[in-house]
Amino acid sequence: MSKPPSIAVVGAGIGGLAVAALLKRAGYDVQVYEQARRFERVGAGIQMTPNAVKVLRRLGIEERLRQVAFRSELRLSREWDSGEITSELKLGEEVERKFGAPFLCLHRADLHAAIESAAPPEIVHFDMRLVGLDRNAGEIALTFANGSRVRADAVIGADGVHSVVRELLLGPEKPRFTGRVAYRALFPAARLGDTRVAQVQTKWWGPDRHVVIYYVTATRDQIYFVTSVPEGAEWMTRESWSAKGDLGELRRAYSGFHAEVRAVLDACPGAYKWALLERDPLPRWSEGRVVLLGDACHPMTPYMAQGAAAALEDAAVLARCLERTGGEGLEQAFKLYEETRKPRTSAIQAKSSSNTWMRTDADPGWVYSYDAWGAPLGESPSRVSE
Numbered sequence: 001m002s003k004p005p006s007i008a009v010v011g012a013g014i015g016g017l018a019v020a021a022l023l024k025r026a027g028y029d030v031q032v033y034e035q036a037r038r039f040e041r042v043g044a045g046i047q048m049t050p051n052a053v054k055v056l057r058r059l060g061i062e063e064r065l066r067q068v069a070f071r072s073e074l075r076l077s078r079e080w081d082s083g084e085i086t087s088e089l090k091l092g093e094e095v096e097r098k099f100g101a102p103f104l105c106l107h108r109a110d111l112h113a114a115i116e117s118a119a120p121p122e123i124v125h126f127d128m129r130l131v132g133l134d135r136n137a138g139e140i141a142l143t144f145a146n147g148s149r150v151r152a153d154a155v156i157g158a159d160g161v162h163s164v165v166r167e168l169l170l171g172p173e174k175p176r177f178t179g180r181v182a183y184r185a186l187f188p189a190a191r192l193g194d195t196r197v198a199q200v201q202t203k204w205w206g207p208d209r210h211v212v213i214y215y216v217t218a219t220r221d222q223i224y225f226v227t228s229v230p231e232g233a234e235w236m237t238r239e240s241w242s243a244k245g246d247l248g249e250l251r252r253a254y255s256g257f258h259a260e261v262r263a264v265l266d267a268c269p270g271a272y273k274w275a276l277l278e279r280d281p282l283p284r285w286s287e288g289r290v291v292l293l294g295d296a297c298h299p300m301t302p303y304m305a306q307g308a309a310a311a312l313e314d315a316a317v318l319a320r321c322l323e324r325t326g327g328e329g330l331e332q333a334f335k336l337y338e339e340t341r342k343p344r345t346s347a348i349q350a351k352s353s354s355n356t357w358m359r360t361d362a363d364p365g366w367v368y369s370y371d372a373w374g375a376p377l378g379e380s381p382s383r384v385s386e
């Protein structure tokens with residue numbers, strides 16, 4: 001590359017940091033602009049399925065994550081009341097052998113910190129909330145709420161489900177509230193007393209609600225659950241990871257569930273509440289030298305645990321497309337990236353929305369086998385077999 005193009009990444013979430021780390025290594029002049037003043041250690045768990053871990057591997061952080069993560073032997077689906085097992089997937093060594101990488105359950109902050117460690121700290125700028133993009137100039141001018149302005153040859157909008165970059169490209173349109181919220185809680189497993197509860201990662205399926213429970217540490221000292229429960233439309237406007245949920249309401253919502261579920265909810269000292277949002281696939285992901293990545297372009301319900309995984313896959317494929325076209329072909333690279341990624345992310349968005357993933361035995365291979373480093377670039381139909 002003669003003079004490497006400058007690339008501004010908006011948003012230092014999982015996708016933004018991953019793409020910044022990869023592009024920095026490839027020689028680009030990358031800067032990341034994040035609205036938050038600092039990274040908070042939000043109490044939430046996250047599942048990294050094998051397709052996501054293959055991306056983390058190239059970032060050089062797989063070993064670090066293996067050390068801290070919980071690796072469940074099984075992933076179960078169970079009936080909410082009887083506890084009957086309706087699907088059983090072997091994880092542990094077997095998932096690694098079959099799909100080429102482990103299945104990790106983690107504290108979200110451990111994952112975020114590991115990805116952050118892969119990018120040089122001096123390229124991440126905090127307290128920078130993007131409010132405007134001026135694309136008339138040869139370069140793109142970015143304007144921030146604090147009054148500062150910077151210029152870049154290209155912009156990657158990795159600014160999440162309420163993406164300002166998406167709005168500046170495609171016009172205002174709120175994501176769709178699914179009519180459901182997630183309660184999330186992460187707390188010391190010692191509060192459970194009985195350690196036989198929740199030994200393996202389990203999704204408990206009720207008639208109109210569910211709860212997923214798993215440990216998030218290798219030592220099993222921290223346990224996490226995340227629910228999906230019907231909720232009124234006023235929750236649409238909430239977007240904070242720190243909105244508190246009412247424990248009494250939560251426990252009442254699950255009062256008929258199996259004793260194992262109730263034991264976990266009873267032991268929980270406090271929960272957060274998060275509106276579940278989604279969008280239909282967007283008409284396009286880029287315009288000129290501005291492109292979207294992660295939740296900014298394909299937000300989805302968390303029912304397949306693929307939102308962050310898809311953002312990581314995007315980061316890897318975008319880096320490959322830029323490598324293919326070279327520094328001069330930014331727009332071409334962005335088109336190739338969209339062509340490559342959209343069929344897969346649209347299929348995952350649709351499947352996730354239906355909330356049927358792995359309720360009964362099925363082969364998760366079309367999701368977990370994917371290797372963002374080897375997938376052919378360009379349009380290819382997404383193989384959906386479940």
Ligand SMILES: Cc1cc2nc3c(=O)[nH]c(=O)nc-3n(C[C@H](O)[C@H](O)[C@H](O)COP(=O)(O)OP(=O)(O)OC[C@H]3O[C@@H](n4cnc5c(N)ncnc54)[C@H](O)[C@@H]3O)c2cc1C
Pocket residue numbers: 010011012013014015016033034035036045046047048052128129130131158159160161162163164182184226274293294295296302305306307308309310311
């Ligand atoms: C309850 C729940 C459970 C989930 N569980 C899983 C799971 O187990 N596995 C999985 O793979 N996925 C999971 N997901 C999905 C996952 O959290 C998201 O898909 C993922 O965080 C998307 O990453 P991102 O980088 O695109 O966006 P985000 O992580 O949302 O990051 C966006 C960043 O941009 C910043 N930003 C926003 N606006 C601006 C602006 N104007 N200027 C500057 N910065 C800005 C934000 O502060 C943030 O740091 C879950 C989601 C939910 C809601």
